[in-house]
Amino acid sequence: MKLKRLMTAGVALLAFCQSAYSLTTLDSVAVKVNDGVILTSEVDALVNRVTNRSKESGQELPSETALRRQAIDKLIDQTLLLQMAERIGLRISDAQLDQTLTQMAGEQGATLDDMRRSLEASGDNFQTYREEIRNEMIASRTMRASVERRVYVSLQEVQNLLRILEQQGQTNEEYNVGHILIEIPEGSTAEEIKAQKDRAEAVIRLLNEGREFRQIAIASSGGAKALEGGQLGWMNINEMPTLFAEAVKGHKKGDIVGPLRSGAGFHIVKLQDVRGVEVVEAVELKVRHILVKPSIIVSEEKARSMLAGFVTDLKAGTADFGELAKEHSEDPGSALNGGAYDWTDPNSWVGEFKETALGLEKGQISEPFRTQYGWHIMELMDRRISDKTELVKQNRAHQMIFNRRFKEESFTFQRELREQAYIEVIEE
Incomplete structure (x- = not known):
């Protein structure tokens, strides 16, 4: 019985060693960068991505040696930026990453699921690709945060360039x-x-x-x-x-x-x-809105239904938008002004607010809509084309x-x- 247990343990140990050896042969360190490493699998993944992209576009590639050298150089630069990002605490959340991937897919007329299926059909791992994009985003933001501090442009330089351009x-x-x-x-x-x-x-x-x-x-x-x-x-x-x-x-x-x-x-x-x-000539809008923020006391549905009631009263002519805003709006920047903003370029607003404003006719009041700040209703007070040539x-x-x-x-x-x-x- 004891001999049998020893043989069983020996077989298990041999299997573990073979598995470990198999893993080390499948992957290895390609580059050491400070205290970190770049794995051969990472180089392979980048080379494969460039290769697949080139096949799709019909572009001819150089030798594999040249391609791998370029991939290694790119990964070294990226790794240095990722190490800096780690030191300064810069991260990209899953929500931010998914938003970027959805946007990338949309630019190709596809959905995120379409992107996943396409990658898997070409032999790529979607989760690996997802993390590669996260790393690229972190590296890009780290570069921008580090370099922007080193760049200063004076008003005099701008004026001098304008004269030269003219x-x-x-x-x-x-x-x-x-x-x-x-x-x-x-x-x-x-x-x-x-x-x-x-x-x-x-x-x-x-x-x-x-x-x-x-x-x-x-x-x-x-x-x-x-x-x-x-x-x-x-x-x-x-x-x-x-x-x-x-x-x-x-x-x-x-x-x-x-x-x-x-x-x-x-x-x-x-x-x-x-x-x-x-x-392009700039469109400017003048709007007023009422913001209600969901909380422990005010649920999402209560906030939405409260604003829906305001819309009904406003359309019936039994309430005044400005007075409702002063009493109920939780936007400190506009509530005291009856919910009104001055002339504004809609591109400065968050997506849902901008889209709602652009979809309204003058004098029209929106149905309740949600942004990251809470629930809103909005009235488009006026619209104009602004001449911002000099600006x-x-x-x-x-x-x-x-x-x-x-x-x-x-x-x-x-x-x-x-x-x-x-x-x-x-x-x-």
Whole structure:
């Protein structure tokens, strides 16, 4: 009996060891980053996602080696930002994550369930993808929170740019920019710098011969958007890094510019498209509302039915909206004013409030509706088209300067994070 128990224990131990060995062979550490690690499975997942996305769009990819190198670089940058987020306590809740995923699915004309089924049909794990998106959101918010503090734009700078834009007569021109960076490592010798310049010139020759830009960017670029095919998106010439802005003047759609030397390396820029910026007249609304907040005393249904009763009385002409607001509304910003707001751009309101306001005719009173603040009823008092041309120009000029500096500071900040970190790439 004792021998049988020993044999049984031995078989169990052997099975456990085999299982543990199987797990270690299935996954391993690809990179050490400070006190954390990037697993081979994480690299595989990112490579697979890029590969699947490229197949759907019919885009040709570089070699697997180049793709994995880019994936590792992206995950290193992301891991450093996630470690910083952990230190400052920045998190993304499940509700925030689901809202983002629903929005992503909606942009493709699908639902969240459609997204899940599509991912699973392509062999991806939805929960893994979900956590990847959460990490991307955390990393993005950490970057923005860290870099925004380093960017300052003065009123004088905005006014100076407005004068320049008027002199150029190019206030409405935007460029869709592709970017490839051939990096120069810290401490490079003159010979190594020349080799990188030769490599940049070779990349330009390939592009001029008709090679696909996104593929070359994924294979060769050291820029932050390498895995996205080097796509920087639409920007005005005044939003570009200064180096790019000076170089692209006089160029047209399809032109390839470079190599441009900076402290980071040699840059190659492609003007993929050009368009004019459309300025839309601003709609402003004047509304008044009554807010009732559900509580331990006032239930959701009681709050809704109370407001429904007000609507009935108002439509019957037996009550006055302003007096009801002063007596019952729990919005301290408007209650004393009879629930009324001054002329407001509806885009500044939360979604349900904005949608309700835009759906009303002048003088119409809404049925009770719910926002994150509680239950409301609303009356649209008036609507107008506001001429905000000058304000739009000022805001646009401020955003141009801010975007340019934010891009420059983001690159510097990410580089500083790397220089201060312990990074050991184990996967070769």
